[in-house]
Amino acid sequence: MRVLFVTPRWGPDIAGGAERAARAWGVALARRGHTVRALTTTATTLDWSPVLDAGETTDDGVIVERHHATARDGDIDRALRAVGPLAAHLERTAARRLIERQGPVIDGIEDAAQNADVVIAYPYLYWTSLRATEVAGRRTVVHPAAHPEPLVALSALEPVFTAPGGLVYQTASERRTVEAHWPTAQVRSLELAPPLVASARERVPWDARTIVLAVGRFEHDKGSEALIALAEALPDPLRVVVAGPVVEPPRRPSPLQTLGVVSDTRLGQLRAEAIATVILSRYESYSLAAAESLAAGVPIVVNGSNDVLVELATTSGAGIVAADGIDVAAAIVALATDRELASRLETAALAWAQQRPGADEAVERYEAFLTEVAAHAPTRRRS
Structure with a gap:
C-alpha cells in the first residue's frame, strides 16, 4: 500500500x-x-x-x-x-x-x-x-x-x-x-x-527521586504559569524539570529548570529519576507524554479541567487529578513522602501499560x- x-x-x-x-x-x-x-x-x-x-x-x-x-x-x-x-x-x-x-x-x-x-x-x-x-x-x-x-x-x-x-x-x-x-x-x-515507544526501566531508589517531570512545549496554553507556580511551591529538594522547547520563556525568575528538547535516551533517564510526570495543559487530545510515563512506571498528576487527562489518570489507576495549583503541589509532596502511595501508583502504571494492545x-x-x-x-x- x-x-x-x-x-x-x-x-x-x-x-x-x-x-x-x-x-x-x-x-x-x-x-x-x-x-x-x-x-x-x-x-x-x-x-x-x-x-x-x-x-x-x-x-x-x-x-x-x-x-x-x-x-x-x-x-x-x-x-x-x-x-x-x-x-x-x-x-x-x-x-x-x-x-x-x-x-x-x-x-x-x-x-x-x-x-x-x-x-x-x-x-x-x-x-x-x-x-x-x-x-x-x-x-x-x-x-x-x-x-x-x-x-x-x-x-x-x-x-x-x-x-x-x-x-x-x-x-x-x-x-x-x-x-x-x-x-x-x-x-x-x-x-x-x-x-x-517508552518502556519500563530500572528507576532510582524511591528516596532519591527528586524530579517532577514535565514533557512538551513550555508555553502558556500548555500550563507554563502553573508549572512555575508549582516549582515555587515545592519544598527542597523537589524540583520541576521541563523537557521540551521553550516557546514562551518564563516571565519571572523561578527555580523551574528548562532543558529544551532532549534525546529519547535522556528522557528515559529523567523518567527514571522522576517522582511523577505532571501535565497541566488545558489542551490535550491524548497526551503521549502521559501515556509514555505510565508505560515507564511513572505516576502522573494531571489538570482536572481536561477530560482526556482525567480519563487517562482514572482508568489507569496511576494518576492523581488535581483541581488547582495547591492540589498539584500537595499531590507531589504526597508521592515524595508516602512510599506506599508511590509504589501503588507505580504498580498500577505498569499494569496499565501491560493491558494495552x-x-x-x-x-x-x-x-x-x-x-x-x-x-x-x-x-x-x-x-
Missing part, C-alpha cells in the same frame, strides 16, 4: 505529541513493507520558519518530502482566541482565511496525493489537513487530535470531519468532542492510541483500517 502522511512537521527531533504519533505510525507501516511518504514543511517550530532543507530525505524507512511554507501570521493566535466563542457562527470564507493564516501553506499536496492509496492528515487545525482532505476526499484518513475548544466548530473545517474516508480517534473523549460538533456517522472510524497489535489494527478505507475509496487514475 502507498501511504502518504501530510503533517505540518516531521522528524525524530520534533517536539509535539501529534507529530510524534504521526511519525510512530509512519515508521511502523514502513517496517511492515508499505511505501510511506511524509509531505511536510522545512520548519521545526510552529511559526513555520525554514530550518531544514527542502527536498527529499529518508527517515527510518519513510521518504520525507519537505517544502518551504508561507510564514505563519504573527497575529493569528490573538485572532483565533478572539474568534473562539463565535467559531461555530463564523462565515465560511472568513473561517477559511483564518486557517490559511494559521498555515502551513505548502506546495506538493495535490501531486503527492495523486500517487497514494491512502492519505493521512494529522492534526485537524491546520491548512495542510484541510487541503489534503479536499484533494484526496474518501482516500483521506484524518487523525483530528482534537480537544474541547471552540475552534473544532469552525465552518471551514467541515470537510476535515465529514468528507474523509476515515477518522482515527486517540480516546473516547476525543470522539465525543468531534461528534458534538459534526455529523460523522457516514465516516468510518477507529479508536486507537498511537504505539508507545502491544505495538504489533496496534499497528495491525491500524493497517487493516487503512486497507479498508483504501478499498472503499473511489477509484482514480494512477500515475
Whole structure:
C-alpha cells in the first residue's frame, strides 16, 4: 500500500505529541513493507520558519518530502482566541482565511496525493489537513487530535470531519468532542492510541527521586504559569524539570529548570529519576507524554479541567487529578513522602501499560483500517 502522511512537521527531533504519533505510525507501516511518504514543511517550530532543507530525505524507512511554507501570521493566535466563542457562527470564507493564516501553506499536496492509496492528515487545525482532505476526499484518513475548544466548530473545517474516508480517534473523549460538533456517522472510524515507544526501566531508589517531570512545549496554553507556580511551591529538594522547547520563556525568575528538547535516551533517564510526570495543559487530545510515563512506571498528576487527562489518570489507576495549583503541589509532596502511595501508583502504571494492545497489535489494527478505507475509496487514475 502507498501511504502518504501530510503533517505540518516531521522528524525524530520534533517536539509535539501529534507529530510524534504521526511519525510512530509512519515508521511502523514502513517496517511492515508499505511505501510511506511524509509531505511536510522545512520548519521545526510552529511559526513555520525554514530550518531544514527542502527536498527529499529518508527517515527510518519513510521518504520525507519537505517544502518551504508561507510564514505563519504573527497575529493569528490573538485572532483565533478572539474568534473562539463565535467559531461555530463564523462565515465560511472568513473561517477559511483564518486557517490559511494559521498555515502551513505548502506546495506538493495535490501531486503527492495523486500517487497514494491512502492519505493521512494529522492534526485537524491546520491548512495542510484541510487541503489534503479536499484533494484526496474518501482516500483521506484524518487523525483530528482534537480537544474541547471552540475552534473544532469552525465552518471551514467541515470537510476535515465529514468528507474523509476515515477518522482515527486517540480516546473516547476525543470522539465525543468531534461528534458534538459534526455529523460523522457516514465516516468510518477507529479508536486507537498511537504505539508507545517508552518502556519500563530500572528507576532510582524511591528516596532519591527528586524530579517532577514535565514533557512538551513550555508555553502558556500548555500550563507554563502553573508549572512555575508549582516549582515555587515545592519544598527542597523537589524540583520541576521541563523537557521540551521553550516557546514562551518564563516571565519571572523561578527555580523551574528548562532543558529544551532532549534525546529519547535522556528522557528515559529523567523518567527514571522522576517522582511523577505532571501535565497541566488545558489542551490535550491524548497526551503521549502521559501515556509514555505510565508505560515507564511513572505516576502522573494531571489538570482536572481536561477530560482526556482525567480519563487517562482514572482508568489507569496511576494518576492523581488535581483541581488547582495547591492540589498539584500537595499531590507531589504526597508521592515524595508516602512510599506506599508511590509504589501503588507505580504498580498500577505498569499494569496499565501491560493491558494495552502491544505495538504489533496496534499497528495491525491500524493497517487493516487503512486497507479498508483504501478499498472503499473511489477509484482514480494512477500515475
